Amino acid sequence: MKKIIALLILIANIICLNGCGVSKDENSESSKTESSSKVSNIEESKKQSSKEQSENDSVGKLLESSFDKILKNNTYYIDVKMTVELFGGKEESNENSDSDNTLMVYNYTVALDSEKAVAGIKMSNPDGSSNHCVVKNNKSYNIDTEAKKYTVSYYPESETYFAGQYTTDIYLGTTDYLKLEDSGTTTYKGLSGQESVNVEFEKYKTTKSDGNGANVPKDTEVTYYFKENKPYAEIIKTPNGQTTFEFREVSETILDDDIFYVPSDFLEVSSNTSSNSLPSQNTAEEPILHTT
Numbered sequence: 551m552k553k554i555i556a557l558l559i560l561i562a563n564i565i566c567l568n569g570c571g572v573s574k575d576e577n578s579e580s581s582k583t584e585s586s587s588k589v590s591n592i593e594e595s596k597k598q599s600s601k602e603q604s605e606n607d608s609v610g611k612l613l614e615s616s617f618d619k620i621l622k623n624n625t626y627y628i629d630v631k632m633t634v635e636l637f638g639g640k641e642e643s644n645e646n647s648d649s650d651n652t653l654m655v656y657n658y659t660v661a662l663d664s665e666k667a668v669a670g671i672k673m674s675n676p677d678g679s680s681n682h683c684v685v686k687n688n689k690s691y692n693i694d695t696e697a698k699k700y701t702v703s704y705y706p707e708s709e710t711y712f713a714g715q716y717t718t719d720i721y722l723g724t725t726d727y728l729k730l731e732d733s734g735t736t737t738y739k740g741l742s743g744q745e746s747v748n749v750e751f752e753k754y755k756t757t758k759s760d761g762n763g764a765n766v767p768k769d770t771e772v773t774y775y776f777k778e779n780k781p782y783a784e785i786i787k788t789p790n791g792q793t794t795f796e797f798r799e800v801s802e803t804i805l806d807d808d809i810f811y812v813p814s815d816f817l818e819v820s821s822n823t824s825s826n827s828l829p830s831q832n833t834a835e836e837p838i839l840h841t842t
Contacts, residue, residue, distance in 0.1 A: 608730040610752040612776045617723035620802050624664035624710055627806075628717065629799035632656045633741050636791040659799075661809045662713035669709040670809035671716055684810055685712040691812050699819045700812050721772065721786055722795050728754040728772060738775050738783055741794055749775040749782050 609618060620626045636652040658673035668686040675681070682693040690705040690712075705712070718724050732753040737746040756770040771787040784795040799805060 608754075609725050609728060610730050610733055610754075610774075612733075612750060612779060613725060613728075613752055613774055615779065616776070616781050616800065617774075618725045620800065621717060621723050621725075623802060624662060625802055625804070626713075626717075627659070627661045627799060627801045627804050627809075628722070628797070629659045630657070630722065631796045631798070632658065632722075633794045633796075634791065635793070637789075658716065659806075659809060660713055660716040661804055661807075662709060663804055663807075663810065664710070666810070667709050668810045669713040671713075672809055682809075684812065685709050686810075693812055693816065698813070698816045700816050701819055721793070722784065723781070723800075724772070727757045729757050731755050736775075740783065740796060747777060747782070749777050750779075751775050 632655070634654045634656075636654075654676045656673060656675060658671055660669075660671045662669045666686075668684065670682070670684045672682045673680065680695065682695055684691040684693070685705050686709060688705050690703050691700050692703065693700040716722070718726070730752060733751060736749060736751050738749045738751075739746045752774045754772045754774075756772065771785075773785045773787075774781065775783040775785075781797045781800045783797065786793045804810075
């Protein structure tokens with residue numbers, strides 16, 4: 551398979567939520583300690599990187615007052631349609647397609663509540679399947695809504711880290727390593743042929759690769775679109791492909807906290823790695839199940 555840029559590979563990989571719970575052996579305290587140390591180092595590195603970026607990069611007023619503020623507050627609710635287009639991917643991903651490009655469309659909602667230290671995501675995938683995953687207290691809850699079942703796994707990273715996989719780590723709302731190239735007003739039509747909308751835009755070029763996420767080539771083009779000062783869309787263009795985020799909701803308020811819960815009538819089942827199964831959620835110190 552042709553090698554594409556790491557940004558698009560990262561998107562294709564992390565959106566597969568069947569692996570959202572990172573399984574570890576609960577009986578290995580040294581493993582947990584090592585994981586916690588790694589997470590601490592990662593988060594410290596991100597803080598230092600953020601400080602350096604604020605001194606060197608150019609962020610426009612609309613991006614600064616929206617994503618730069620919302621994501622750094624670590625409490626947000628984002629509902630988005632993400633379309634990943636790989637140029638010249640016909641022979642590799644869809645031989646029966648009449649197009650030389652490969653399109654993958656995902657709809658998802660990701661939320662993080664820093665006060666409750668919980669994160670969650672609900673996603674529909676191109677193949678019609680759906681996923682719901684919750685992360686809290688170093689545990690991930692992988693929820694099968696159709697079967698009304700869920701599994702619990704040890705998750706070594708923080709809730710903030712988990713939510714970041716579906717936002718800044720795939721450059722949704724990124725403000726890192728950007729240089730403002732142009733801004734103004736334009737019309738946005740989108741990929742679905744909907745009616746054109748009058749929007750403001752800020753167009754950026756990346757100034758270097760981001761060591762915390764995907765290795766995006768320098769001079770990648772990132773354009774944000776805003777309607778009534780709120781994020782409307784984001785397009786990331788490279789020679790190999792394009793990722794388009796179209797936002798339905800971007801808020802500092804959790805608009806639907808069901809994303810953080812497992813329904814009380816759902817049955818916990820053993821994961822594929824039985825040695826890593828955790829005690830029933832009902833015995834957890836801070837249960838996240840609905841009580842009604």
